[in-house]
Amino acid sequence: MDAKPQLIERAQQGDKSAAEQLVLENAGLIWSIARRYFGRGVEADDLYQLGALGFLKAIAGFDTRYGTQFSTYAVPKIAGEIRRFLRDDGAVKVSRSVKERAGMIKKERQRLMGELGREPTLSELSDALGIPPEEIASAEMATGSAESIQRQTGEEGITLEDVLAGPEMEEGILERMALKQALSNLSEREQMVISLRYFHGLTQQKVASMIGVSQVQVSRIEKKTLERLRAFL
DSSP states (O other), rough: OOOHHHHHHHTTTHHHHHHHHHHHHHHHHHHHHGGTTTSSSOHHHHHHHHHHHHHHHHHHHHOGGOOOHHHHHHHHHHHHHHHHHHHHHHOOOOOOOHHHHHHHHHHHHHHHHHHHHSOOOOOOOOHHHHHHHHHHHHHHHHHHHHGGGOOOBBTTTTTTHHHHHOOEEEEEEEHHHHHHHHTSOHHHHHHHHHHHIISOOOOHHHHHHHHHOOOHHHHHHHHHHHHHHHHHH
């Protein structure tokens, strides 16, 4: 049942008891959103409190004249408050050593590109750095920016956001921490394919030549991996 307009108006006018009543009546909704973020290093009760804060902000910003259901307006506000905390306060942190390794990989990749006149293969990068290919992929995945999911891939001009986002996903794939957690569950080869395709913008053919498989195999790996990511998210 949606929140009563009279209660919302009273809460907006500063009636604390009305605001408290709204929170209590919608505790189930707040918990249902908070549960999506369990396992991110934040206690369940803290996630609920963050959700409740987002709910109160939704009350303050809701306009009863527009005819929109309050719950429809409140859900992204609740989720947004939790996501903002996870992003800004860092429930998931990348260690300094991983950041340093990623910086070293980036620097060496640029050096090899200048020397070779092309994107270096993973084996070339691995040989130059003395780091296994799977560790290179893992370091780049762990430190990949949120912008990477909106970077177009090679000649296809599609993004990771395009292929993962669906109408049922509240605010698209910009749920950065959830994406990183999903990526960490992939196999080493799957991570490399997604990294090269969506974080470095390479075509399937280029990825195939770099990791030593056929373009058809890359296509199959990519399709299977995207299905796994969709299921996780």
